[in-house]
Amino acid sequence: MPKKKILVIEDEPDYQRLFKTILAAEGYGVVLADNGEEGLKLLEETSPDLIFLDINMPKMDGYEVCTKIRSGEVQPRIPIIFITIRSQVEEIVQGLKLGADDYILKPFSPEEVLARVAALLRKTSAS
Structure with a gap:
């Protein structure tokens, strides 16, 4: 049984595969969505414990998805980690103000991904 x-929620197949490989190797169950709309649907259907959310996506960007999650009825307090190539302080601050719990910049290391997941899940289990 997964941890x-x-x-x-990531539109780039290479990053989807990378996340699946990293997370599944540590025993996490992984659900993949290609875009924001699909991500919101899967959030409702699968009740995940944490979300990795890309910012740059077609149709609905990560900022909009985050806003919808935080203002919605389906798991509005779920931990969200933005994943992005955007490293400007203003954009990081914007994401945090919209409700992201953390930020990870592409490219990233598997160790960083796992450490951030463990830290956020530890915080949410304690509360």
Whole structure:
């Protein structure tokens, strides 16, 4: 039985595969969504414990998805980690103000991904 379930909302197949490999190797269940709309649907259907959310996606960007999650009725307090190539302080601050719990910059190391997941899940289990 997987430790926890993680939803990855990411439009790039290479990053989807990378997240699935990293997280599944540590025993996490992984659910993948190609875009924001699919991600919101899977959030409702699968009740994950944490979300990795890409910012740059077609149709609905990560900022909009985060806003919808935080203002919605389906798991509005779920931990969200933005994944992005955007490293400008203003954009990081914007994401945090919209409700992201953490930020990870592409490219990233597997160790960083796992450390951030463990830290956020530890915080949410304690509360």
